[in-house]
Amino acid sequence: MPRRPRTLTDAPVRLVKVREVTVPLPHPLRSDALDNRERVLEAARTLFATEGLNVPMREIARHAGVGPATLYRRFPTKRTLVVEAYAEEVRACHAIVEEGLADPDPWSGFCRVIEKTCELHIDSLGFTEAFMAAYPDAMDFAADRGRMLGAVAELARRAQRAGDLRPDFVPDDLVMVLMAHRGIHATSAATRRATSRRFAALVIQSFQTSPTRAPLPPAARQAPPPHG
Structure with a gap:
């Protein structure tokens, strides 16, 4: 019996299912400290996604709206920040x-x-x-x-x-x-x-050993159409 062609209809990856804090905090943080921490992590993810891991820590602090001292207090090294962000x-x-x-x-x-x-x-x-x-x-x-x-x-x-x-x-x-x-x-x-x-x-x-040649998902335009 011929194998049914593969499709890309599987449910998308849901990161929310695996969310948890990986590095235990030494003591409960105040609500403002928790908010700062989450803003830093969100800023780091955003900048890492668009600029890669070489983005400066000061730029992450600026994007998060916190001072460098606040960032380094929570994440003393780039390694620590990347571990938590990913x-x-x-x-x-x-x-x-x-x-x-x-x-x-x-x-x-x-x-x-x-x-x-x-x-x-x-x-x-x-x-x-x-x-x-x-x-x-x-x-x-x-x-x-x-x-x-x-x-x-x-x-x-x-x-x-x-x-x-x-x-x-x-x-x-x-x-x-x-x-x-x-x-x-x-x-x-x-x-x-x-x-x-x-x-x-x-x-x-x-x-695949014997490709089914199933139809590919639609191609996306990679560049704007030429003028004229």
């Missing part, structure tokens, strides 16, 4: 792979990992940098990345034994996918996400 995304990465491993159809689970990982990374240049260890002084994701790639390797072996995943796939291919995916740039979030979905579909077809 704790949710790290847990989401693990949840995505665990969901893929739990799928009784290993090919379906493998495809879900590709789709949802791209979806998670598309709105955050900074997270991709940190996860790929392109900014090791800020945060070392080596252990998390190693666990994730180990789980992907197990899922890939299952899909290969089922005959759906090409036999020459190796987990480092997923790293290559994320590096290429990081190059997606667009003027709007909607265009970035549409391009990411199409990219994921192309990647999945390239990994």
Whole structure:
């Protein structure tokens, strides 16, 4: 019986499901201190997403509307700030792979990992940098990345034994996918996400033993139309 073509209709990644505070606070913070902390984290995520991890700490403080002293009191190093800013995304990465491993159809689970990982990374240049260890002084994701790639390797072996995943796939291919995916740039979030979905579909077809050639998601315009 022919395999049903893969579609990109799975539910989107919901980071709210994995939200929690990862670094215990030494004592309860006043409401204004908590508010400052959240503003700093939100500013950091915003600037990391658009400018990468090299954005200066003073710029993050300015964007958050707090003084540098307030920022450094809560986050004494860039590493500390990046750890807190991306704790949710790290847990989401693990949840995505665990969901893929739990799928009784290993090919379906493998495809879900590709789709949802791209979806998670598309709105955050900074997270991709940190996860790929392109900014090791800020945060070392080596252990998390190693666990994730180990789980992907197990899922890939299952899909290969089922005959759906090409036999020459190796987990480092997923790293290559994320590096290429990081190059997606667009003027709007909607265009970035549409391009990411199409990219994921192309990647999945390239990994399949016998590509189904299912219709790709619609292409998004990458540049404004020429004048005249």
